[in-house]
Amino acid sequence: MTAIEQLERRLWSAADQLRANSKLTSTEYSMPVLGLIFLRHASNRYLDVEPEILASLPSRGGQTRPLTKDDFTRKGALYLRPEAQYDYLLSLPKGQDVAQAIIDAMRSIEADYAEMLAGVLPKDYQIFEPELLRNLLKTFNDEGLRDAGGDVLGRIYEYFLMKFAMVGAQDNGEFFTPPSLVQTIVNFIEPNHGVVLDPACGSGGMFVQTAHFLQESGTTASRAGVVFRGQEKTELTIRLAKMNLAVHGLEGKIEEGNTFYEDKHELLGKADFVMANPPFNVDEVDAEKVKKDPRLPFGLPGVNAKSKVSNGNYLWVSYFYSYLTATGRAGFVMSSQTSSAGHGEKEVRRKLVESGAVDAMVAVRSNFFYTRTVPCELWFLDKGKPAERRDQVLMLDARNVFRKVTRKVYDFSPEQEKNLTAIMWLYRGQTVRYLGLVREYLRQLEAECTLIPDALTPADACLNLLLEAVQAFLARTDEAAEQREALATAVQEWETAQTAYRLDQQALLKDLAAYAATWGHVAKPQAVAGANGQTSLFAPPAANGAADYERQNAEQQQARQAFGPLAAQCKGLSKQLDLLAKLAARAYELAEGPALNAKADPDWDTSTLKKARKALDEQRHYAAEQLQQATYFHRQATWLQTRFPEARLQDVPALVKLVSRADIEANDWSLTPGRYVGVAPAETDEDFDFEEELRDLHLELAGLNEEAGELARIIQSNFEELL
Template sequence: MNVQQLENELWEAADQLRANSKLTAAEYAMPVLGLIFLRHADNRFKAYLPEIEADIPAQVPADQREMLIKLGFQGKAAIYLPEAARFDRIASLPQGNNVGEVIDAAMDVIEAEYEVLKGALPRGYPAFETDLLFDLVKIFDRPAIKAATGDVFGRIYEYFLNKFAMSGAQEGGEFFTPPSLVRMIVNIIEPDHGLVLDPACGSAGMFVQTGHFIEDVRHQQANDTVTFHGQEKSDTNTKLARMNLVVHGLDASNIRQGNTFYDQVEHLVGQCDFVMANPPFNVDGVDTKKVEGQVKPIEQGGRLPFGLPGTNAKTGAISNANSLWVQYFYAYLNDSGRAGFVMASSASDAGNKDRDIREQLVNTGHVDVMMAIGNKFFYTRSLPCTLWFFDKGKPQDLHDQVLMIDARNVYHVVSARSHIFTDEQHANLNAIVWLYRGETDKFVALVAHYQRQVDAWLAAIPGRIAADSATIEQLAAQLQAFAQGARLTELNASQPDDAQLTQAQLDDFKGELAAAQADTCAEGNTNTAIAALLAACTQARAAITRADLASHSGQRTLQAALDALAPQLRSAGKVLEARHKQWLKLIETADKTLRARSSKAFDGKAVRDGRRALLAADPKKNEDPTVRDAVLDALKQAAYFIHQVHWLHSRFPHGLFEDIPGLCKAVTVEEIAANDYSLTPGRYVGVAAAAAEDEDDFAETLREIHDELAELNDKAVELAGRIARNFEGLLG
């Protein structure tokens, strides 16, 4: 779904609460999160319901049918919702009903079904004004939110914590982990068995993504293969974590409240197969006396095997807890365990005792990968970070190496405030790790996947071009009928003298129409460009069919042909867009200049339909893609997946790991020692050689500049309005 669209609709909910509720932010934030829980639970319930109902005979009585539906949800990545808790029932209540009591009752029946949620779900909805609560329910019943997928609960949770002034914890360095970073961690450590620990679990986004990985990649059920253990110091967050796990059909029985600095979960030290976390950054004030007893070997239950970091000379407290977290994640791992976690960028370069801790850590041989991440990935703060990865089961030949990846220049612009990794950026960065680990089969499989995607999009192009051309032909027929049938007398009827149209204007329109019908536009002859593209697509698909996609050499041979096709795809897109603009201009001339609606020869509805087909759909209005969107998307997607293979092959032409300046380098322990045990990737990978910026990178940069400019313009308008209002107030 469109993230910005979701945010816009949530803003409306926030505005409703700020403006109309008698409750404070602290009072209404948790109930709103409970409402989101119901919405998200209903989304997932409906996703699985048809499959479950299909296995139930139609003649089964209603009460037995409901019991069979309930049984059918066992083992699914969703929960069974009793009738009284389904969002449709709440949203369909007539205005005036006590919707607050109905929502409280919904929470009651869910907790009755799921013991692990006892005391976790919010109540107190009757305290909301009835009309306001109805409006909120309607907002959360809109298509964009009903269609929300993925870890939307975690993202919305963090959104409301921030917007409803409950983000005081963020001042202590706590941030909701962006889904992009969670996915990167999960993809690299591949948590698919045993004990999985997150000692700073927040709303349990790490566990949710682990469930997706096991289901989507391993094709298994998470509850059958892993056991989640989570700890969170906040009671509110602990409840939210349980809610988030349960709504995804995951076991939440081992989520506990506790401060990880002091509450040790001793029985898990040295026992975990996987550890993942986004701990609070740069925390100071940890009581040294309470943690100094943890300084002992892991075999003796110690969580700080490399010693204490520095302390504040005045208070005696730990001055920065980053190195505590780093050691915790290491200590909880078993002899073959992997860890992945987010850390402030400063932690990989900090001096004094932090440096000594890093030295000991590096010398274990278990530091696997360090990945630098750029600004704007965090939802509420713009700050860079580093992903750390440990692997106690590293092959012996990699023990004296650490893979450094500088991913600060890899991102996709969502808005001026927000960057993410696309699915393909995730996969491409992950592919670097595969090659480093010698897993070349995964690299070949990824390239094959991209090339099959190219084939699928090339297959879609002829049909979409045909639909686009048919739309143009129909529009041409309508405008031709108007041009031939229009009479000056009807066009000028009831118009003042200075607004009278002339025959010359009609003739000019006919001339422009004739040029457009000849399929000639600013970018060239459309028919010629389309014919050449269709022939090239046919040849490329034939090459894909012949290619040996299971071998790197076969993929390389094929890619040479696909790389040659990419510019033609982009050029064809420009030609089609120019044709669309040409016909949209003709429609505007007919409608606005020539007053075509005054003519009986003008079919207004048919022309409006044609115009709509040549315009982009508005995502804010949940509009379906238009004919124009479909054809341009096919061209862009085909070129996009060609570019993904080009990105990989241009950097790793032999299908083997190589040091790539500005991107990645396998660094030896000796090199790290020579750099004072810094684990900052940028220090090692260097800078990429200057090269011509490709079109995709240029488009990304341009999009970022455009979004930043748009945001600045919006702020300028808002500020101007505020100044005007203040000025009016001063004048009385």
């Protein structure tokens, strides 16, 4: 777990614990908490740029002019009056109305940024008990946040948005699209210029992820000329979106309106990119109001006896298509039933396919949403498809690609997102980017391997210390023959296993060094440089990057295959370490009792050995995780290379198939990926990960325990109210 992930969880746990000790619901609690994170971020950014501004302020007659709002705007920060700064709120003496002070701080920010934030920031802090509110302020004064940059605080804000969605806050969580789906949409359509529209923008996650994508590519939204436009019908959700943009330092216009009937931004044919997760299966749209809407180039999908559109899904699809420029791209989430719906919806779908703009369809399994368990599909349109692809659609069935986040929620891991994106690259003929990703996996594999020796050393030291202590005790003990024999047997098993472990460890480290010497050149980064000089796989490929694909692919295949035996060695060494820990525990316990009896052994250093035993468990986990990291990136390269061995797109049963318009017509104009990709042949699953399976079982158990605890808390609370 990364440091930022640990910080996210620690802050959520602290804030949620405070909520558990109050009478507030998640809906009441969420906006004020997000407001405090916003304020923490604004204060951090203010303090970060203030010294630079002060150093550059002009002076006249020995007098330096006061700070102004424009000074901070130029630095991408919000100007905060002294009473709106976080440290001021923290320093308020007991007895002073801290809730009113926070409300005054929010009002002062809105007054200074009326165009962007008027009426947006939360002010309902009087709902909190004073002591609870002070504790909340302290929670977000965490050391990890005080020195955090905008990216970190932006992630914390997104994390809290997600967690509130998961516990059902804000209209059952419908304002929030899971990050892995947003990331996949952004990766596929690559919004790197012009107008980016989300006509069902929720909390603005599509815009934020676009900004992350641009940063990864080495630029920013403003430098790339990206303009954000959003529309939402719920005022509370609009507030969330505006706060989300502000906390990430982004500018955009978000209008209130029902997109079924209104185009507030008047962007027909003007959006370069459209991204959305609209509400599914709406059946109360007034057909009379929309039948002449210019955003319906394919006509109405179907009208029922009450003059209502039978299902609003194809209204959304048509709107997204019509917003695009002649070269625009769209990516959006849809109910899985939409791609094969019949009657009037099929007719709209036929016309859409015949337009040549349908680019790709991605099937996603159930449980990706926090409040809905149904499966979904990601649709991708591209009006600028080259002529050779206008008659083709990429069908990608990703229902077997997922990881478990909790017992009830799944997502794509970052590497799974990249692997799916790599298939899109191959479809677009961007082989250099595919090879860049495989090279990056090989580089990460090698980097993780260099950390293995240092990861093993602490566990080895604990084992050696414990073994020497137990061996010494065995040599001097005069315990009964039966007890001594049991201890001697345990020590012998331990010694034998540890000798084998040392030999295998030496062999692995030697083989890893040889591998790096032989194959290290294959893993050297050659992708386009991104922000801060980092390698960016998602930046546009260099013009001369297509040279010698076959040679590069062959070398990468050989490098990955050469690591196969080492991956097996890593797994084997991890199992040996687990066995050693068990043998050490058994022998230690056999020695500890006699050593601590009435005739205590003066040479048995209880304190040191207890610390070593506790440390062994921690260091064993650390070493096992490091061994697993190397094999993890090897598995990612294997997943891609075994499915696309020639670094070219090919049909893969149960995963991907490139279909023609004739194929789609023959299948009743269905755009359901599972209808085309088929079923994988029965075979041994080479990608099976035992450690991952154990992790999933642990998540299942943890989820059940958490639910049991919550039920117990509710029962106890209800019982107390009855009494």
